[in-house]
Amino acid sequence: MANSEHTRRTFFGLTGGAAALVIVRPVDATPAMLSAAIRNVVGEANVRTGKVKLDIPPLVENGNTVPMTVSVTSPMTADEYVKSIHVFNEKNPQPNIGNFYLGPRAGRAQVSTRIRLADSQKVTAIARLSDDTFWSATADVVVTLAACTEEAI
Amino acid sequence: MRIALCIALLTAMAGAALATEISLDQRRSGYSFMSADTKAMQDEDTANPGMLFVLDGEALWKRKAGSADKACADCHSDARVSMKGVAAHYPAFEKTLGKPVDLEGRINLCRSNHQQASPFAYESRELLALTAYVAQQSRGVPIAAGDDPDLAPFVEKGHALFVQRQGQLNLACANCHDDNWDKKLAGSPITQGQPTGYPLYRLEWQALGSLQRRLRACITGIRAQAYDYGSPELVELELYLMTRARGMPVETPAVRP
C-alpha cells in the first residue's frame, strides 16, 4: 500500500476500514507539501483553473489501484499543444504521482494510469501548454480501505 | 456509525437459519458485483495485470527443468490444445494419493514425478504463473468439477466445512455466501464467494493469488485459525466451491477488489 500504516486491520472494518470508497468533489485549500511540489514544476507562474479534466471514478473498490485519466483541451498542432501533465497528491508520503511529457505528435492530450490512494486526499493535475501557461484541475478524493485485509508482510 | 451497522449485520447473519444452495439460474460471479472500472480491467487483456502472470506461465511452460530435463511442453505440447477445459474439472481425484488435488497440486505432482524437480512453494510466482497459464486455457469453459464418484466423500467434507460455524464471530461461510450474498458488509458486496476466476489479480494484494489464499483470508476474517496451504481442508473447500459453481464459466485470470 502507498501509505505507511501497518496496524492490523480486522475483517469487515470492525475497526473502521471498509470497502474502498472514493468520493470526488471540488475543493479549494492547498496544503504546504502539495504546493511546494507544485512550485517545483511551475516556478512562479500563475496556475489557472480550467482546460484540464481529471477523471477519477466516484466509487473505487480499492485505494491500491485507482484508475485515473487526465485530458487537456488543446488542438495539439505544431504551434499549440500540451508540453506536459503533472499529477500530485496531498497525503501520500510523497506529493508527486507522475509527470507525463507529450508534444504535438501526441495528437490528443490525454493520459491514463492507475494510482495509489490509501487515504482521503486531494489530487491535482497541472498541464503546461506550449505557450508556458499552466492550467489545473483538482479533485478531493475520499478513500476508505478495503475489507478482508490481510497482514502486512 | 458504520461499526454499529457492521455488528448489527453480523448478528443478523449469525441468527439466521442456513438456507439451501444457490440454484443454477441464480449463480453470479464476483465479477457481476464489481464496479465498471474493475470490470474493464478484467475484460481487456492489455489492461488486466493477471495477464502478465499468464505470460510468465507461458514462458515457464516451455522451460526445461529438473533432473528429467523436460519442459511441460515436452509432454503436453501445445497448452492451448492439451490444457483446454482441464481447470474446469479441478480439484480432481488422484488415485495414487487417494484424495483430491487442486490444479496447483497437480502441477507440483508433475514437477516432482515427471520433471524430477522440487515442487514450487505455494503462492510462489512460478506456481501462480503456471496455474494461471493452464487455467486460462479454460477461459469461458463451464465449470464441471466433482463428477468423479471417488470425489463424493470429499465434496461432502467440503460442504460440511462450508456450513460449519467457526471462529470468534461464530459464522459459517454459508451465512455470508449462501444467505446474504445480495447484501453489503461495510459498503462492499458480500457476493456468492464463487471460485470462477482463480488464480486472480486482487487489487488488495496488488498481485495474483490462489483460491487457497482467498479462502485463508476469509477464514482469518471470521477470526478462526486459517488452515495451512495445501491442507486437506482447503482442498475440500475448493472442491465444494467448484461443484457449487458448476455451469459457471472459468474467468481466469479474473480481477477482484
Add this chain to the structure above:
Amino acid sequence: MPSALINVPKKAKRGDVIEIKTLMSHIMETGYRHTASGDVVPRDIITSFTCRFNGIEVFRADLYPAIAANPFITFFATVTESGKFEFEWIGDKGFSETASASITVE
C-alpha cells in the same frame, strides 16, 4: 525476465491518432512500508518510461511510488509513416526493460 503487454494497432491511416496501452510487471514497492520486525522495505519502483517512434521520443513519464503495482500507462500518438514504437522502462536496482511494436501506415 518481467513480462510486458503492449497494445498498438497493427495498421492505421496516415495522420490517425492512435491509442497506445502499456502494462509492465513490477511490484512498485514504495519504500514506505515496514516488515513486521520494523525494517523498512527498500524502495523498488520504475522511475521512468519512454516511448519512441522510429527513434524519436513521442511520450515520456516520470513515475513515483504512488503509481500502482504493474504500471499501466496509456497515451496517444499521431502516426504519419510506418515504423516501430520502442518502449523502455527504467527503475531502481538496475531495472531496465524494453519492448517494441510495429505499425503499418497506409
